[in-house]
Amino acid sequence: MPAGLPLTLPTAYTAAVGRYNTASLEFEKRKDEYNALAAFIRSSPSLLSQTDINQEKQSFERPYQIPVIKRVAINLVDGRICDLDGQEASTDMVVITFTVKGFRIKVPTEMLDQNYIKYVDLLSNLLYNAWHAWYQFMEINSINYLESSKTTSLVAEPNYFTQDGAAYVGTIGMPFYSAVRYVSSRNLLSANGQLLDVMSGAGMVTRYQMGAYGANNSVNQAMFVGGADPYPSNFLTPDAGFQETHYLFPVGAVGIYHWLSPNAANRHVHIQQQDYWWSEKDPMFGYFNASVHFQAKCVEKTIGYSGAAEPTYYDIYEYTIDSSFNKSYTSVAGESPIIKYNLAPPATV
Numbered sequence: 221m222p223a224g225l226p227l228t229l230p231t232a233y234t235a236a237v238g239r240y241n242t243a244s245l246e247f248e249k250r251k252d253e254y255n256a257l258a259a260f261i262r263s264s265p266s267l268l269s270q271t272d273i274n275q276e277k278q279s280f281e282r283p284y285q286i287p288v289i290k291r292v293a294i295n296l297v298d299g300r301i302c303d304l305d306g307q308e309a310s311t312d313m314v315v316i317t318f319t320v321k322g323f324r325i326k327v328p329t330e331m332l333d334q335n336y337i338k339y340v341d342l343l344s345n346l347l348y349n350a351w352h353a354w355y356q357f358m359e360i361n362s363i364n365y366l367e368s369s370k371t372t373s374l375v376a377e378p379n380y381f382t383q384d385g386a387a388y389v390g391t392i393g394m395p396f397y398s399a400v401r402y403v404s405s406r407n408l409l410s411a412n413g414q415l416l417d418v419m420s421g422a423g424m425v426t427r428y429q430m431g432a433y434g435a436n437n438s439v440n441q442a443m444f445v446g447g448a449d450p451y452p453s454n455f456l457t458p459d460a461g462f463q464e465t466h467y468l469f470p471v472g473a474v475g476i477y478h479w480l481s482p483n484a485a486n487r488h489v490h491i492q493q494q495d496y497w498w499s500e501k502d503p504m505f506g507y508f509n510a511s512v513h514f515q516a517k518c519v520e521k522t523i524g525y526s527g528a529a530e531p532t533y534y535d536i537y538e539y540t541i542d543s544s545f546n547k548s549y550t551s552v553a554g555e556s557p558i559i560k561y562n563l564a565p566p567a568t569v
Contacts, residue, residue: 232343249348254355254504255451256362257476259416260545261507266472267548273316273477280482284316290551314549318479321357322510322540323350329533343537350539351503356455358543362476363456365545366418366467369474371556375406387560392426392464396563400468401447409557413470415448420456423464459562466561472548473557479542484511502541513538 264270268286277284290310325346327339372386380399381388388403390396404415417423427450448468458465483497494516502508514537521532548557 232340235344254359256453259451260476264475267475318542318544326536370558370560372554392563417448418467421452421454462562464563481511
C-alpha cells in the first residue's frame with residue numbers, strides 16, 4: 221500500500237479476509253457458494269496465461285488481441301505427383317474484451333471515537349458484504365456466459381439423449397453419468413482430460429443418493445459419478461420442466477481473466493486531493509486483482525449541539541475489478557466446448 225494511508229486500513233482488510241472463515245457462521249453474515257465462478261477460475265490457466273495478459277495489455281484504448289490459427293479440414297490424396305501444391309493454414313485475431321464492476325464504501329472516522337463499534341469493525345463488515353455482492357454478480361454472469369456460449373452443433377446420440385434445441389435431454393442419475401464422457405468424446409471433446417460440471421444445486425442430491433450405499437451393495441452407483449468434477453450453483457435454475465441443468469466442458473475450455481487499471485498498477489498518489497491507488501487480491505479466491513482507490517473527505521453533518529453542523533471526515537474506498545470471460549476459439553459458427561444437458565426424473569409407471 222502507498223505511504224500515508226490511515227493505519228487502520230491494513231488491519232481492517234486483514235480482519236475482513238479472516239472473517240470469510242468465521243463470520244459466515246453468523247446468520248447476519250451468511251453467504252452463498254460461487255461454484256460456477258470457481259469452475260472458470262480452475263479452467264483459466266489451461267486456456268490463457270494471466271501473466272501474458274498482465275504483460276501485454278497496457279492501456280484502455282488499445283484492444284488486447286490474440287492471434288490464432290484456424291482448424292484446417294485436410295483433403296487426403298491418393299498417390300504422388302511431380303508438381304506439388306497444398307493447403308494453407310489461415311489465421312484470425314481474437315479480441316479479449318474487459319468490463320469493470322466494483323463497489324464503493326465509506327467509513328466515518330472521528331464519529332467512531334466514542335462509539336461502541338470501531339472503525340475496523342465497520343470497514344471489515346462493509347468489505348465482507350461488498351465482496352459477496354460482487355461474487356454473486358460474477359456467479360450469475362458465469363452461468364449466463366455458459367448459456368450464451370454453449371454449442372449449438374450437437375452430435376446426435378439417440379441411444380442416450382434426445383435433443384431439444386441446443387441441449388441434450390435425458391434422465392437424472394446413472395443414465396446421465398454413465399454416458400456423459402462417451403457423449404463428450406463424440407463431440408470431439410477430450411475424454412482423457414478432466415470434465416467440469418457446472419450444475420443446478422439440486423444435482424448434488426442425485427450424486428449423494430448414487431453414492432449413499434456401501435461399497436459392496438449391489439445398488440451402489442458411486443463409480444459412475446467420477447466422470448466430471450461437480451460445481452453446483454444455487455444461482456443456476458433448471459430449465460422449465462426439468463429437475464437438473466448441467467453445463468459440461470473440459471478443463472481449459474473456458475477462463476476468466478483480470479487486468480489492473482494503470483492508476484492501481486502504478487500505485488498512483490495525488491497528495492492535493494488525498495487520492496491513493498493500490499491493488500488487492502480478492503479475499504475468497506485470491507485470484508482477482510482489484511484496483512483500490514482511496515479518498516479522505518470532509519462532509520458537514522448535523523451532529524453538533526442543538527442541531528449544529530459539524531465537520532465529519534470519511535474514508536471512502538472504491539474497489540473495481542476489470543474482468544473478461546472467454547472460451548476456446550473455434551472457427552466454425554455454433555461450435556463450442558460447452559455442452560448443455562437438461563435432465564428429468566425417471567418416468568414413473
